[in-house]
Amino acid sequence: MAGPRTRAVDRRPPGRRRASHSLDAVLTAAVELLDEAGDSALTFRALAARLGTGVGSIYWYVTSKDDLLDRATDHVLAGVLTAVEGQPGTDDPIADLRVMAVTLFDAIVDRPWLAAYFMRNTDVQGNSLLLYEKLGQQTLRLDLTPKERFHAVSAIVGVVVGTAADLGQDPPEEVVSGAVDRAEFLARYAATWRAADPDQFPFVSQIADEFAGHDDREQFLAALDLTLAGLRLQAGGEVGQPGHE
Amino acid sequence: MAGPRTRAVDRRPPGRRRASHSLDAVLTAAVELLDEAGDSALTFRALAARLGTGVGSIYWYVTSKDDLLDRATDHVLAGVLTAVEGQPGTDDPIADLRVMAVTLFDAIVDRPWLAAYFMRNTDVQGNSLLLYEKLGQQTLRLDLTPKERFHAVSAIVGVVVGTAADLGQDPPEEVVSGAVDRAEFLARYAATWRAADPDQFPFVSQIADEFAGHDDREQFLAALDLTLAGLRLQAGGEVGQPGHE
DNA sequence: CGGATTTATCGAACAATGTTCTATCGTCTG
DNA sequence: CAGACGATAGAACATTGTTCGATAAATCCG
Numbered sequence: 001m002a003g004p005r006t007r008a009v010d011r012r013p014p015g016r017r018r019a020s021h022s023l024d025a026v027l028t029a030a031v032e033l034l035d036e037a038g039d040s041a042l043t044f045r046a047l048a049a050r051l052g053t054g055v056g057s058i059y060w061y062v063t064s065k066d067d068l069l070d071r072a073t074d075h076v077l078a079g080v081l082t083a084v085e086g087q088p089g090t091d092d093p094i095a096d097l098r099v100m101a102v103t104l105f106d107a108i109v110d111r112p113w114l115a116a117y118f119m120r121n122t123d124v125q126g127n128s129l130l131l132y133e134k135l136g137q138q139t140l141r142l143d144l145t146p147k148e149r150f151h152a153v154s155a156i157v158g159v160v161v162g163t164a165a166d167l168g169q170d171p172p173e174e175v176v177s178g179a180v181d182r183a184e185f186l187a188r189y190a191a192t193w194r195a196a197d198p199d200q201f202p203f204v205s206q207i208a209d210e211f212a213g214h215d216d217r218e219q220f221l222a223a224l225d226l227t228l229a230g231l232r233l234q235a236g237g238e239v240g241q242p243g244h245e
Numbered sequence: 246m247a248g249p250r251t252r253a254v255d256r257r258p259p260g261r262r263r264a265s266h267s268l269d270a271v272l273t274a275a276v277e278l279l280d281e282a283g284d285s286a287l288t289f290r291a292l293a294a295r296l297g298t299g300v301g302s303i304y305w306y307v308t309s310k311d312d313l314l315d316r317a318t319d320h321v322l323a324g325v326l327t328a329v330e331g332q333p334g335t336d337d338p339i340a341d342l343r344v345m346a347v348t349l350f351d352a353i354v355d356r357p358w359l360a361a362y363f364m365r366n367t368d369v370q371g372n373s374l375l376l377y378e379k380l381g382q383q384t385l386r387l388d389l390t391p392k393e394r395f396h397a398v399s400a401i402v403g404v405v406v407g408t409a410a411d412l413g414q415d416p417p418e419e420v421v422s423g424a425v426d427r428a429e430f431l432a433r434y435a436a437t438w439r440a441a442d443p444d445q446f447p448f449v450s451q452i453a454d455e456f457a458g459h460d461d462r463e464q465f466l467a468a469l470d471l472t473l474a475g476l477r478l479q480a481g482g483e484v485g486q487p488g489h490e
Numbered sequence: 491c492g493g494a495t496t497t498a499t500c501g502a503a504c505a506a507t508g509t510t511c512t513a514t515c516g517t518c519t520g
Numbered sequence: 521c522a523g524a525c526g527a528t529a530g531a532a533c534a535t536t537g538t539t540c541g542a543t544a545a546a547t548c549c550g
Contacts, residue, residue, distance in 0.1 A: 021527090043507065054529035056510085065508065119410050129449065136448025149448070150455040151467035155404075158468050162407025163399075165364050203381025203394070204374065210395040222396035223403055229478050230471030266498095289537065299500035301539085310537065497546070507536075515528075520521105 021051055023061045027075045030068060034113045042068075073117045077127035080107045084134055093141040094232050100135055101160050101224055108164035109217075115165040132157070142235040152231050159227050163220040187212050266296055268306045272320045275313060279358045287313075318362045322372035325352045329379055338386040339477050345380055346405050346469055353409035354462075360410040377402070387480040397476050404472050408465040432457050 029050045033042045044065070048055045062068045084100050108114045135156060139149040180188075190212035198205045274295045278287045289310070293300045307313045329345050353359045380401060384394040425433075435457035443450045 044509085045507080048529095055508090056512095056530065057528050059509075060527060133446050133449050136452065140448055140451070146451050147455050148467075150452045150459075151464060152471070153448075153452075154408075154464055155468035155471050158404060158407040158411070159400075162403040162410070165407070165410070166403070201378050203385055203398075204378050206385070206391050207381065207395045210392050214395075219396060219399055222393075223400035223472070226397070226400050226475030226479070227468070227471045229475035230473070233474050233478065234471070288535080290535090293500095300537095301501065302499050304538075305498060491550105493549090495546105495548075497544100499544075500542090502540090502542105504539075505537095508534090510533075511531090513529085513531100515526105517524105517526080519524080 021053060021057070021061070023071070025051065026058060026061050026068075027072050030072045031076055034072065035111060039113050039116065069117050069120075073114065074126045074128065076107075076111060076114065077131065080104060081127050081130055081134070083107070084131065093138040094228050094235070097135060097138045097156060097231075098224065098228055100138070101156050102221070104131070104157075105160050105164055105217075105220055105224075108160070109167065112164075112167065115161060115167070118161050119165060142231075144235055148234060152234075155227050155231075156224070159220070159223050163216075163223055167216045167220075186214060266298060266302070266306070268316070270296065271303060271306050271313075272317050275317045276321060279317065280356060284358050284361065314362050314365075318359065319371045319373065321352075321356060321359065322376065325349060326372050326375055326379070328352070329376065338383040339473050339480070342380060342383045342401060342476075343469065343473055345383070346401050347466075349376070349402075350405050350409055350462075350465055350469075353405070354412065357409075357412065360406060360412070363406050364410060387476075389480055393479060397479075400472050400476075401469070404465070404468050408461075408468055412461045412465075431459060 026047070030042055030047055033046060033050065044055050044058055047058060051058075058068075062071065080103070084103050087096070087099055087103065089096050108118070132153065135153050136149060139152050142149070142152075144152065190208045193201075193204045193208035193211060196205045196208075271292070275287055275292055278291060278295065289300050289303055292303060296303075303313075307316065325348070329348050332341070332344055332348065334341050353363070377398065380398050381394060384397050387394070387397075389397065435453045438446075438449045438453035438456065441450045441453075
């Protein structure tokens with residue numbers, strides 16, 4: 001969406017001889033750590049411990065933590081990409097866009113750490129670029145100017161990543177520790193909001209109940225559908241079936 | 246949007262006597278540091294140096310760095326809120342929503358560090374909540390269900406923060422150092438994309454030029470307008486003037 | 491007034507982390 | 521066999537956020 005940062009040259013050995021660890025092993029272990037305990041769990045020392053090697057060794061495959069994260073993201077994105085490519089596809093480009101966006105969203109829900117490094121990982125290369133292309137190809141089937149296509153894809157990716165990032169935050173420790181479950185946690189908030197003076201806070205007090213029974217996925221779909229409705233309008237509206245629930 | 250994290254109790258002295266530093270001074274200095282050199286510039290040591298105090302003293306006003314950031318954000322958001330409140334307001338709620346969203350976006354452009362801590366700062370309280378309310382009040386003028394209102398506001402905030410966060414990333418060091426200016430930097434990317442095989446990358450190669458002359462604000466407005474168009478449709482469309490350029 | 495309590499400050503110490511550096515080992519290659 | 525190179529290991533360093541105890545200054549209270 002914006003611009004890349006300089007990348008490390010790939011110093012991976014061509015014929016892997018008998019290396020005890022490959023870049024792939026490093027990346028896999030890194031993803032494991034991230035999956036298991038999130039963002040903060042991925043440290044060079046923890047990674048080295050899991051691989052059974054020294055800290056310094058990792059730097060032979062990777063030039064920095066940023067680099068590690070970039071590659072780990074790309075590693076995972078490969079799977080997302082094939083998932084997206086495996087989707088059937090209809091005669092309605094916007095419906096297809098929707099399916100792809102949802103797939104991407106689900107992938108981020110599965111791996112919340114992806115969200116953070118999706119925004120930061122501005123290097124539009126590798127699988128990230130391929131995904132971008134895949135989305136963009138749907139817009140080619142719409143009656144839009146190139147600029148409108150560009151903006152449409154940006155907007156959709158923005159909705160996905162924006163919503164998912166919000167969701168990717170590690171919940172407060174009370175919830176993690178299991179002391180309070182998510183429902184009660186939300187309910188507590190809702191209570192605060194409902195208690196707000198309806199004259200001064202008409203919206204918040206009306207919305208309190210929605211917030212309590214609040215479903216992230218539903219919220220995402222609502223945002224996505226608003227954007228897609230706008231897009232359908234922009235594309236002339238005559239393409240495909242208008243109302244898709 | 247999601248949930249809060251536990252907050253520190255306010256131990257600020259009621260009558261400030263002759264304290265050499267107040268919470269306000271700490272927050273102001275923190276914001277200065279963030280404004281001057283961004284995210285990474287705000288360290289407790291740098292902050293202490295600027296205040297002419299010791300590191301430990303800051304912990305009397307603030308319980309952690311998260312807390313510091315939360316308060317600093319809220320501090321700044323106060324200004325944004327009054328800016329939003331100062332806006333005239335028309336008979337078209339959606340137009341008003343647009344103006345407010347743009348104002349918020351501009352604030353984040355001015356202070357890119359806001360974006361990061363806008364998503365993380367899930368404690369929907371203080372000025373953040375007030376802003377939420379302010380946006381929501383516009384939706385009360387639309388023919389929507391409470392749930393739809395909730396989703397609408399979430400979607401709009403998502404667009405603002407999502408786009409702004411993307412933009413808030415510190416650009417690669419080449420650009421910062423002035424070695425390459427932004428235009429050339431983007432052009433370099435565009436070149437890569439344009440060189441892509443048009444058969445395999447029809448979208449990216451078509452879009453390359455748009456990306457080169459790419460304007461963040463324009464991109465944001467495009468995304469916002471898609472969402473608002475969808476919202477207008479959802480609200481029945483008969484409210485206010487339909488096409489607003 | 492004088493001790494005690496609260497308010498506020500300071501900087502040394504700690505633990506964790508990313509990163510660098512040097513030493514070393516093994517496997518090819520000539 | 522000797523040197524080069526691929527690869528590894530871990531000690532050392534700088535920079536973080538955070539904790540702690542010592543201590544001063546203000547305030548309160550009897």
